[in-house]
Amino acid sequence: MQSILDSNITYLKGVGPRKAELLKKELGINSFNDFLHYFPFRYVDKSKIFKVSDITSDNAYFQLVGRVTNLTKVGDKRAKYITATFTDDTGSIQLIWFRGIQWVLNRFIPGKKYVIFGKPSVFKNKFNFAHPEIEDYSDDTFQISGQRLEGIYSSTEKLKNTGLGTRGISTLMKELLKQCYNELIETIPDYILAKYNLISRKKALVNIHFPADTSFIDKARERLKFEELLLIQFQVLKQKNSVSHKIKGHIFGTVGDAFNTFYNTNLPFELTGAQKRVIKEIRSDMRTGYQMNRLLQGDVGSGKTLVALMCMLIAMDNGFQSCIMAPTEILSNQHFNSIRNMLKGMDVDVELLTGSTKKKKRTEIHRKLEEGSLHLLIGTHAVIEDTVKFQNLGFVVIDEQHRFGVAQRAKLWRKNTVPPHMLVMTATPIPRTLAMTVYGNLDISVIDELPPGRKPVSTSHLFESKRLRVLGFMKEQIKKGRQIYIVYPLIRESEKVDLKNLMDGYADMLHDFPMPEYQVSVVHGKMKAEDKDFEMQRFVEGKTDIMVSTTVIEVGVDVPNASVMIIENAERFGLSQLHQLRGRVGRGADQSYCILMSGYKLSNEGRKRLEIMVETTDGFKIAEADLKLRGPGDLQGTQQSGVLDLKIASLVHDTHLITQTRNLAEHILQKDPELKSADNVRLKRQLEEISKGKLNWGIIS
Ligand code: ADP
Ligand code: MG
Numbered sequence: 001m002q003s004i005l006d007s008n009i010t011y012l013k014g015v016g017p018r019k020a021e022l023l024k025k026e027l028g029i030n031s032f033n034d035f036l037h038y039f040p041f042r043y044v045d046k047s048k049i050f051k052v053s054d055i056t057s058d059n060a061y062f063q064l065v066g067r068v069t070n071l072t073k074v075g076d077k078r079a080k081y082i083t084a085t086f087t088d089d090t091g092s093i094q095l096i097w098f099r100g101i102q103w104v105l106n107r108f109i110p111g112k113k114y115v116i117f118g119k120p121s122v123f124k125n126k127f128n129f130a131h132p133e134i135e136d137y138s139d140d141t142f143q144i145s146g147q148r149l150e151g152i153y154s155s156t157e158k159l160k161n162t163g164l165g166t167r168g169i170s171t172l173m174k175e176l177l178k179q180c181y182n183e184l185i186e187t188i189p190d191y192i193l194a195k196y197n198l199i200s201r202k203k204a205l206v207n208i209h210f211p212a213d214t215s216f217i218d219k220a221r222e223r224l225k226f227e228e229l230l231l232i233q234f235q236v237l238k239q240k241n242s243v244s245h246k247i248k249g250h251i252f253g254t255v256g257d258a259f260n261t262f263y264n265t266n267l268p269f270e271l272t273g274a275q276k277r278v279i280k281e282i283r284s285d286m287r288t289g290y291q292m293n294r295l296l297q298g299d300v301g302s303g304k305t306l307v308a309l310m311c312m313l314i315a316m317d318n319g320f321q322s323c324i325m326a327p328t329e330i331l332s333n334q335h336f337n338s339i340r341n342m343l344k345g346m347d348v349d350v351e352l353l354t355g356s357t358k359k360k361k362r363t364e365i366h367r368k369l370e371e372g373s374l375h376l377l378i379g380t381h382a383v384i385e386d387t388v389k390f391q392n393l394g395f396v397v398i399d400e401q402h403r404f405g406v407a408q409r410a411k412l413w414r415k416n417t418v419p420p421h422m423l424v425m426t427a428t429p430i431p432r433t434l435a436m437t438v439y440g441n442l443d444i445s446v447i448d449e450l451p452p453g454r455k456p457v458s459t460s461h462l463f464e465s466k467r468l469r470v471l472g473f474m475k476e477q478i479k480k481g482r483q484i485y486i487v488y489p490l491i492r493e494s495e496k497v498d499l500k501n502l503m504d505g506y507a508d509m510l511h512d513f514p515m516p517e518y519q520v521s522v523v524h525g526k527m528k529a530e531d532k533d534f535e536m537q538r539f540v541e542g543k544t545d546i547m548v549s550t551t552v553i554e555v556g557v558d559v560p561n562a563s564v565m566i567i568e569n570a571e572r573f574g575l576s577q578l579h580q581l582r583g584r585v586g587r588g589a590d591q592s593y594c595i596l597m598s599g600y601k602l603s604n605e606g607r608k609r610l611e612i613m614v615e616t617t618d619g620f621k622i623a624e625a626d627l628k629l630r631g632p633g634d635l636q637g638t639q640q641s642g643v644l645d646l647k648i649a650s651l652v653h654d655t656h657l658i659t660q661t662r663n664l665a666e667h668i669l670q671k672d673p674e675l676k677s678a679d680n681v682r683l684k685r686q687l688e689e690i691s692k693g694k695l696n697w698g699i700i701s
Contacts, residue, residue: 004179005036009031012176013175019162025158039647040209041154043149044150047149049063052092059119060119065088065113065114066113067113069085069110071108081096082096083095086129093127095132114137116129117135118130149213177206177210184206186201189681189682192664199223204219204224205220221648224647226657226661235691237669247290249286252317252318253318255283255317256317259314262310266344272450274447274448275306277445278296278447285443286315291419293422294445295444296447299427299450299620300427300579302447302451303451304399304447307447308397308423309339312397316376319392320392320393321369321376322376322396323376323378325396326378329354330532332352333533336352339376348375349375350374350378351377353365353380353383354382384411384412388415389415390416394416394420395421396421397423397424409424424442427583455591456586457582457585457586457594459617460595470566470595474566475515477563477593478546482561483544483545483561484563485549485564486506486546486548487550505568518544518546519538519544519545521539521544523535523547523550524550562588565593567596570610575612575623576622579619596613608625668680
């Protein structure tokens with residue numbers, strides 16, 4: 001059925017082609033329905049009158065009543081701007097206008113009272129209002145108008161210039177609601193509305209834009225968030241069910257010699273409880289006859305690689321080959337070395353395949369893979385090339401999955417007629433409820449426990465003035481036989497600047513504090529891969545004391561003897577990056593240290609990040625804080641997921657609703673998998689609309 005809500009926004013009274021074009025470009029609004037779902041980001045209570053003395057922050061909107069005096073043009077004959085003094089019985093504040101100067105001059109009558117409204121800004125340590133909204137004041141100003149609670153819509157400079165600031169948008173919205181009122185049909189079954197005490201969709205959409213009172217703002221939000229999340233959960237579950245229950249998988253029914261020998265004789269330590277639990281989860285997945293798709297989240301150093309290895313041994317016990325794909329050569333190398341080490345004395349054939357594997361070796365690997373004599377292949381994306389053919393690939397591990405695209409993962413799927421079980425690992429943990437939604441088609445395992453005996457890395461934030469102390473500390477640590485990382489930020493726009501930054505910073509430091517007695521490795525993005533590896537290797541072998549680098553060491557390097565991580569310009573790094581970097585130390589038995597060096601000039605957010613790092617070493621807490629600071633917009637892996645298109649719910653703040661809707665959707669699908677019952681007809685219809693791509697809710701990938 002064609003609905004007026006599908007109409008192009010051009011046809012809304014008051015819009016027209018030019019504004020429509022802008023709405024499309026600036027806000028992504030194409031249809032009436034898109035516009036209807038463009039919600040205010042906050043509300044102001046215009047029935048409240050503040051005093052000048054109440055203004056203590058430039059973060060809120062204020063409405064004041066007072067008189068306007070001292071209208072003054074500032075600048076030359078063609079005045080640049082105009083100022084005025086606004087006064088009430090508690091004090092004065094400056095008003096300022098840069099446009100419409102003649103209008104302002106004519107607007108005010110000396111001695112009369114006005115109502116002004118706006119958000120103050122700070123100039124020269126004083127608050128002022130630029131371009132405030134103005135109304136004449138009369139005794140009944142606050143009684144006559146019914147609508148005192150106003151939604152504030154975010155807008156852009158271009159939109160404002162065509163009259164579509166928050167007020168303009170609000171006016172159009174009124175028109176839209178008038179036209180569409182009868183088409184705002186209910187999407188949630190009555191039994192759910194009653195059970196969760198939700199208001200109707202019509203009421204919610206009207207009140208989200210034009211709230212009758214503050215209590216309705218919350219009710220409207222709650223209802224719309226619930227709807228948005230519930231529909232997403234249905235989509236996620238539908239996809240999940242079709243992925244994990246329709247695709248046939250290899251059955252790994254036995255645990256045999258390889259696993260048992262490793263467990264009984266090779267394993268150098270006791271598994272943590274979390275490792276045991278996760279291995280169990282994976283094992284039971286691989287026995288079901290369906291293909292496993294599992295995400296393994298675990299903090300840096302939590303022992304994910306070992307879990308992966310033990311599962312690969314199970315694959316081997318069942319006659320299958322396995323493969324690990326890691327994002328860099330250094331990381332692949334490290335996996336290769338540590339795995340080969342752990343498998344010492346066992347009859348397991350392991351090989352490493354990367355871009356720099358020599359032709360002869362490569363040919364040999366290809367041959368052994370096809371014969372089936374090679375059990376375990378470790379490598380970079382070289383492993384997905386078409387020339388790499390397995391005899392019987394049964395288990396695939398993808399390390400640091402966010403570095404690979406969907407297409408690359410799919411290539412591994414197709415390396416066997418029955419696709420291999422997939423385990424994707426990430427050290428950038430995200431809260432579970434969020435993960436369930438973002439990675440809706442994956443099952444999730446979490447290692448939430450570090451191996452015993454790890455001492456938390458002692459972290460401090462220091463300013464440049466403490467440089468001398470830092471150097472003294474470095475010398476002390478090197479004397480004790482420890483190694484040190486110094487990391488400079490990578491400036492992505494320009495590798496040249498990146499290098500200069502590193503070289504200058506490092507040279508400055510050496511100039512001021514020469515340390516000729518120490519051996520230093522230097523690694524940066526401009527170096528050839530083999531030079532990088534050479535320098536890295538010197539550090540790994542303990543031939544150098546200090547590793548100076550840009551963030552190339554970010555992922556995965558394991559040098560247990562390195563116990564100090566110094567991060568220069570730490571305020572320029574993101575939280576998860578800082579956490580990854582800090583994870584490079586604290587891997588041995590010794591107390592480790594992370595020193596965050598920063599300039600004095602810190603943004604609020606920059607300061608917060610450093611505070612969080614000093615406060616906690618828990619990767620999940622850091623991930624959560626990161627989400628709160630940045631929102632999930634930058635979250636790795638969510639970019640194409642569609643979850644970002646959420647109109648009103650927040651993946652960070654609405655975890656309770658996410659869980660609630662998840663449980664509800666599961667429950668409903670269990671009883672009525674096809675949503676065929678009369679009770680669920682509204683849900684079915686709405687989901688069909690969404691899948692037709694008519695509505696703008698993204699489909700989770
Ligand atoms: P991740 O990949 O999760 O960052 P790794 O698998 O590289 O972590 O493990 C980090 C270090 O901890 C490795 O040196 C590994 O041998 C060690 N390790 C793993 N599991 C345990 C355990 N249960 N007890 C002690 N050490 C462990
Ligand atoms: Mg790892």
